[in-house]
Structure formats: structure tokens, C-alpha cells
Amino acid sequence: xxxxxxxxxxxxxxxxxxxxxxxxxxxxxxxxxxxxxxxxxxxxxxxxxxxxxxxxxxxxxxxxxxxxxxxxxxxxxxxxxxxxxxxxxxxxxxxxxxxxxxxxxxxxxxxxxxxxxxxxxxxxxxxxxxxxxxxxxxxxxxxxxxxxxxxxxxxxxxxxxxxxxxxxxx
Amino acid sequence: xxxxxxxxxxxxxxxxxxxxxxxxxxxxxxxxxxxxxxxxxxxxxxxxxxxxxxxxxxxxxxxxxxxxxxxxxxxxxxxxxxxxxxxxxxxxxxxxxxxxxxxxxxxxxxxxxxxxxxxxxxxxxxxxxxxxxxxxxxxxxxxxxxxxxxxxxxxxxxxxxxxxxxxxxxxxxxxxxxxxxxxxxxxxxxxxxxxxxxxxxxxxxxxxxxxxxxxxxxxxxxxxxxxxxxxxxxxxxxxxx
Numbered sequence: 190x191x192x193x194x195x196x197x198x199x200x201x202x203x204x205x206x207x208x209x210x211x212x213x214x215x216x217x218x219x220x221x222x223x224x225x226x227x228x229x230x231x232x233x234x235x236x237x238x239x240x241x242x243x244x245x246x247x248x249x250x251x252x253x254x255x256x257x258x259x260x261x262x263x264x265x266x267x268x269x270x271x272x273x274x275x276x277x278x279x280x281x282x283x284x285x286x287x288x289x290x291x292x293x294x295x296x297x298x299x300x301x302x303x304x305x306x307x308x309x310x311x312x313x314x315x316x317x318x319x320x321x322x323x324x325x326x327x328x329x330x331x332x333x334x335x336x337x338x339x340x341x342x343x344x345x346x347x348x349x350x351x352x353x354x355x356x357x358x359x
Numbered sequence: 360x361x362x363x364x365x366x367x368x369x370x371x372x373x374x375x376x377x378x379x380x381x382x383x384x385x386x387x388x389x390x391x392x393x394x395x396x397x398x399x400x401x402x403x404x405x406x407x408x409x410x411x412x413x414x415x416x417x418x419x420x421x422x423x424x425x426x427x428x429x430x431x432x433x434x435x436x437x438x439x440x441x442x443x444x445x446x447x448x449x450x451x452x453x454x455x456x457x458x459x460x461x462x463x464x465x466x467x468x469x470x471x472x473x474x475x476x477x478x479x480x481x482x483x484x485x486x487x488x489x490x491x492x493x494x495x496x497x498x499x500x501x502x503x504x505x506x507x508x509x510x511x512x513x514x515x516x517x518x519x520x521x522x523x524x525x526x527x528x529x530x531x532x533x534x535x536x537x538x539x540x541x542x543x544x545x546x547x548x549x550x551x552x553x554x555x556x557x558x559x560x561x562x563x564x565x566x567x568x569x570x571x572x573x574x575x576x577x578x579x580x581x582x583x584x585x586x587x588x589x590x591x592x593x594x595x596x597x598x599x600x
Contacts, residue, residue, distance in 0.1 A: 203435060204427045211425060221431050229438045292414035315418055318383045339379035347377075351407055 195235045202248035203228065209249055213256040213317040216270055227255045257319070260327040264309070271312055272301075295353060299346045310335055311342045362400055365392055373408055390416050459598050467591045474587045478580040 190198075203224055210220035231238075231251060241247035260267055296315070300308050306328075313324045321339070325332045372389050375381045381389075393401075393409045401409055553559045 200432075200435070203432060207427045207431060208425045217428065221428055221434070224431065225434055225438055228435050229442060232439050233442060292410055293417045296411075296414060296418065315415055318386070320383055321379065336379040340377060343377050343379070347407060347411060350411060354407070 190235045190238050190240050192235075194240050195232065198240055198244045199228065199231055199235070199248060202244055205245060206248050206252040209252050210256050213253065213319065214259065214267065215274065215316060216267075219259070219267075223252060223256050223259060227252050230255075253323070257323050257327045260313070260317075261329070264327065268309060268312065271316055292350070295350065296346060299349050303342065306330075307338050307342055310338045311346075314339055362396065365396060366400075366402065366405075368392065369396075369405065373405070463591075463595055463598055466594065470587045470591060474580075474584045477583055481576040481580050 206224045206227065207220055210223040211217065214220050214223060227248075300311055300315075303311065309328055310324055310330065313319045313327060319327065321332055321335050324330070324339075325335045328335070330338070369389065369392050372381060372385055372392075376386065376389060390412050393412050398409070553562065
């Protein structure tokens with residue numbers, strides 16, 4: 190790929206890449222850094238690559254893999270960020286950044302009640318919408334473990350929600 | 360009918376969801392199906408699932424309304440101009456050379472193995488020779504070939520002096536021509552007596568023929584090996600050029 194092709198095909202995808210990075214990392218600065226690092230890495234190797242057939246899919250896949258690598262190396266900051274972002278919302282604080290309906294707040298409370306390992310897996314699934322394989326890469330858990338944790342966690346949350354609704358109705 | 364098929368699809372996807380077998384795209388499809396179908400059309404057993412999915416949608420930001428930072432493109436352009444792309448031609452050349460060298464060494468090994476096989480085959484084709492002519496360095500050449508001074512002698516014995524032989528060596532083998540003659544075993548010395556001088560002469564002639572054949576075949580094998588080594592050298596030179 191020539192310099193001109195790179196600037197014409199890859200660079201314009203930066204907005205979509207930022208949106209994908211933000212959806213996963215849930216922080217503006219982190220997402221900007223991820224996009225810069227990804228595009229810089231692509232630029233370094235662009236002479237060895239052919240122009241992609243579908244630039245959007247290619248860039249999307251690149252930024253997703255980069256974000257998952259960042260999560261794998263530095264997951265503590267990510268989970269602290271999620272906890273801080275939604276903890277106030279779960280406690281129905283009017284000054285919180287995000288205001289949630291009662292069910293969303295209830296889901297947050299359910300997640301807070303889980304052990305650390307289960308909470309991390311479910312958080313990545315709910316908040317960053319990662320696939321099972323991506324969660325496995327980010328957390329270091331085996332794909333089978335991830336599947337079991339997600340299955341149990343989702344059924345548990347549904348049961349809690351049903352019980353909470355019954356309690357309210359009473 | 361359309362609504363029924365959508366409900367059936369929903370049930371199928373939800374079953375996969377709670378078994379953690381859905382992809383993010385399928386989960387998004389569940390959310391969009393719940394959003395499209397009117398709440399009065401949702402079966403009672405799926406009401407909680409609807410509530411759950413529509414609430415979880417809140418926890419994930421909508422990408423369409425997201426604003427990209429204004430200075431992001433400026434930062435990206437600065438990164439690109441400051442860091443030139445990696446030149447990988449040196450790496451490619453090194454990889455190419457590695458494959459060439461590996462290939463040439465593999466070819467040389469194969470040629471060497473073939474030549475060894477040819478040499479082995481040439482040794483097998485040559486019939487065995489009488490051991491006392493080759494395996495007794497201490498025996499002098501004169502003693503190894505029996506002297507037939509008088510061809511009409513009734514007895515001629517192929518004998519080695521006990522002083523010069525190593526008795527640990529096995530008794531001499533006799534080729535087929537000698538085996539057909541009348542032989543007398545000398546049990547004490549372990550040697551076989553050939554009584555007929557003409558037969559003994561024939562045996563000696565056969566032996567010399569066999570020796571000549573063997574030396575020819577050895578020369579041929581040596582030539583083959585030399586040719587193989589020369590070819591290997593030429594291949595290596597041409598590749599290096």
C-alpha cells in the first residue's frame with residue numbers, strides 16, 4: 190500500500206475506529222490513545238500490506254484487537270472506571286454522569302454482588318459487548334469458562350429481576 | 360404469521376443467549392426485535408427478558424451520537440509524519456537467503472544419500488572373495504597365493520604359515536567353483552585342501568576376475584561420488600551468485 194492509498198483508504202476510518210474503541214474502553218482519552226496507536230502501527234507496516242477490500246471492517250477489526258490487548262494488559266483501570274461510572278447511578282444519585290432506569294440500576298447492583306471474576310466477564314459482555322473469544326483473550330479465562338460464567342450470570346440476573354418484581358408487586 | 364415467526368426467532372435466540380452461545384450481533388438482533396414488537400404482542404414468559412434487554416441497552420452507549428474529539432485527526436497526522444514506515448526489504452532478503460541455503464543443504468544431503476545407496480549396491484553385487492586374500496595384513500603376498508610349481512602334482516594345499524596368521528580370523532570361505540571340486544578338510548588347521556591343480560588354477564583365475572570387477576565397480580562408485588560433490592559445488596556457486 191502506498192502512502193497515498195493509506196491516507197485515502199485507512200485514515201478516513203478514524204471516526205468509526207474511535208466509536209468502536211469508546212464502546213469497548215468506555216473512556217474518551219483511552220479511546221483516542223487506542224486509535225492513535227492503531228493507526229500508527231498500521232502506518233509502520235503499510236508498505237508491506239495490500240489495500241484492504243473492505244476498509245471499514247479491516248479498521249474495525251484492528252481497533253477491536255488493539256482494545257482487547259489494552260484490556261488484557263491494563264484491565265484494573267477499565268473495571269475501576271466502569272464501577273465509578275455506574276456506582277453512583279446504581280445508588281440513584283442525581284449528580285451521576287449516567288442516569289439509569291430502575292432496571293439498569295438493578296442490573297448494576299446485581300453485578301456488584303458477584304465475585305470479581307464473574308463480574309469482570311459479565312461487565313465486558315454487557316458494557317463493551319465483546320464476544321466470548323474476545324472476553325477470553327482480555328481476561329485470560331478459557332473460552333469454556335467464559336461461556337459457563339456468562340450463562341450462569343445471565344440466568345442469575347434474570348432470576349433476581351423476577352424476584353425483585355414479585356417483591357415490588359407484593 | 361410474521362409476528363409468530365419473530366416470536367419463535369426470539370425464543371430461539373434467547374435460549375442461545377442464556378447458554379452464552381450468541382454473538383454480539385445476535386444480541387443486538389434480540390434488542391432490535393424486542394424494540395420492534397409491540398409490548399401487547401410479547402408473550403408473558405418473555406416480558407422479563409424484554410425488560411432486561413431494553414435496560415441493558417442503556418448500559419451500552421449509542422455509537423451514532425458519539426462525538427469524535429476535534430484534535431484526534433491532528434494527533435494522528437503528527438504521529439504519521441514523525442514515524443516513517445519500517446523498511447522490511449532487508450528482512451525479506453534474509454528470509455529468501457535462508458530458504459535458499461536450507462534448500463541447497465537439503466539437496467546436497469539427498470544427493471549424498473543417493474550416492475551412498477549406489478555404493479552399497481555395488482558392494483552387494485560383487486560376490487564375496489576368499490577372506491585370506493584380504494583380511495590378513497600380516498600374510499605376505501607370496502604366501503597368500505599358492506605356488507604351483509608342478510601342475511601335475513596330485514595334491515596342492517592352500518596353506519598359510521601358522522606364524523603369520525592370526526588364528527582368531529575365521530576359516531576362509533570358498534566360492535562356488537571351489538566348492539564343486541573334491542575337497543579335503545584338514546581338521547587340524549581349519550583349511551580346505553584342493554587336490555586337483557587345474558581346479559585350483561581355475562579358482563585363482565576366478566578370484567583375479569572378481570578382484571578386477573570389484574576394483575572397476577569401486578572406481579565407478581568413486582566417480583559417482585566425485586560427480587555428486589562437483590554438482591553440489593556448482594549448485595551452491597550458482598545460488599550464491
